Amino acid sequence: MLFQFSNITKTYGDVTALDHLNLDVPEGAIGLLGPNGSGKTTMIRTLLGLVSVNEGSGRVLGKDFRRQQLEIRRDVGFAPEDECLFPHTVGVEFVAYAGELTGMRRTDALQRAHETLDYVGLGEARYRKVESYSTGMKQRLKLASAVVHDPKLLILDEPTNGMDPAGRQQILELARDLTMNKGMSLLFSSHLLPDVEAVCSYVIVLAGGKLLAQGEIAELKQVHRHAFEVRVKGDLALFAARLERAGCAVSEWGEILKVVLPAEASPQLIWAAAADAGEQIRHLRPQRSTLEEVFLSSLEQA
Numbered sequence: 001m002l003f004q005f006s007n008i009t010k011t012y013g014d015v016t017a018l019d020h021l022n023l024d025v026p027e028g029a030i031g032l033l034g035p036n037g038s039g040k041t042t043m044i045r046t047l048l049g050l051v052s053v054n055e056g057s058g059r060v061l062g063k064d065f066r067r068q069q070l071e072i073r074r075d076v077g078f079a080p081e082d083e084c085l086f087p088h089t090v091g092v093e094f095v096a097y098a099g100e101l102t103g104m105r106r107t108d109a110l111q112r113a114h115e116t117l118d119y120v121g122l123g124e125a126r127y128r129k130v131e132s133y134s135t136g137m138k139q140r141l142k143l144a145s146a147v148v149h150d151p152k153l154l155i156l157d158e159p160t161n162g163m164d165p166a167g168r169q170q171i172l173e174l175a176r177d178l179t180m181n182k183g184m185s186l187l188f189s190s191h192l193l194p195d196v197e198a199v200c201s202y203v204i205v206l207a208g209g210k211l212l213a214q215g216e217i218a219e220l221k222q223v224h225r226h227a228f229e230v231r232v233k234g235d236l237a238l239f240a241a242r243l244e245r246a247g248c249a250v251s252e253w254g255e256i257l258k259v260v261l262p263a264e265a266s267p268q269l270i271w272a273a274a275a276d277a278g279e280q281i282r283h284l285r286p287q288r289s290t291l292e293e294v295f296l297s298s299l300e301q302a
């Protein structure tokens with residue numbers, strides 16, 4: 001198990017950032033999705049032991065995050081969302097310092113800093129002051145300092161924020177390589193579904209500090225081949241009754257009918273039912289996957 005939350009609640013004054021959160025998350029590349037303010041950063045800071053929670057308990061890599069912060073710091077690498085660079089420091093010093101903070105000896109930290117800067121493509125900028133780096137370079141510098149000590153779990157909080165498409169692609173490729181080829185588990189927080197899908201196989205979706213969904217992306221993305229969303233011009237209830245007589249399972253969602261066709265039937269059945277009733281179909285499409293539905297409803301709740 002990568003990490004586990006049991007009934008975690010965290011409030012800031014009147015704001016409930018995490019609301020009785022229960023989670024069991026397996027090792028692997030895990031996406032943490034949710035709109036701004038949904039509690040992603042608070043969840044990450046909680047599992048690093050950086051905030052004290054009001055209620056609940058939990059573990060990351062088998063360690064209690066309320067009591068074993070030092071051990072967790074050795075096993076986990078974290079690249080925060082906000083800018084955390086010290087001005088007047090050159091790239092290699094910054095990364096080596098991050099290594100020392102996890103308990104590495106200075107000489108080892110320096111050697112690893114050079115290696116990780118080469119790995120993230122910043123070898124040539126290693127002696128430049130960090131404040132002169134571009135946004136994309138700063139993100140890769142944060143990534144280098146998060147992996148300098150070769151952690152078991154890497155946490156990236158909104159790593160593609162504010163980046164141009166090329167820079168974004170570089171970060172996604174590095175994240176994918178670390179998890180697929182270097183054996184690191186990953187917790188990748190983002191409000192962008194495509195970024196999470198590019199890197200992760202499993203997803204947690206938060207909204208308003210609550211868990212909306214979790215599971216394998218492939219499973220959550222499965223579209224039911226026989227399920228459709230239909231909107232007609234005319235009497236929805238009459239049309240629904242007609243579809244039911246033709247063997248469909250039908251439910252009304254506002255102005256939309258969700259229709260599950262009988263086995264072996266094709267969507268032609270829906271067009272035929274509309275033609276018989278003299279109704280016009282305004283909209284017909286395969287029902288959204290659970291992931292799309294969950295993600296859209298997380299945006300509505302935001």
Ligand SMILES: Nc1ncnc2c1ncn2[C@@H]1O[C@H](COP(=O)(O)OP(=O)(O)OP(=O)(O)O)[C@@H](O)[C@H]1O
Nearest residue numbers: 012015016017034035036037038039040041042043
């Ligand atoms: N230090 C703080 N003091 C007061 N409120 C806070 C603090 N940190 C977070 N919050 C509030 O807690 C809620 C959850 O915030 P959090 O940063 O965890 O969400 P998020 O999903 O990471 O969003 P973002 O991507 O914008 O950082 C928000 O309403 C936020 O305003």
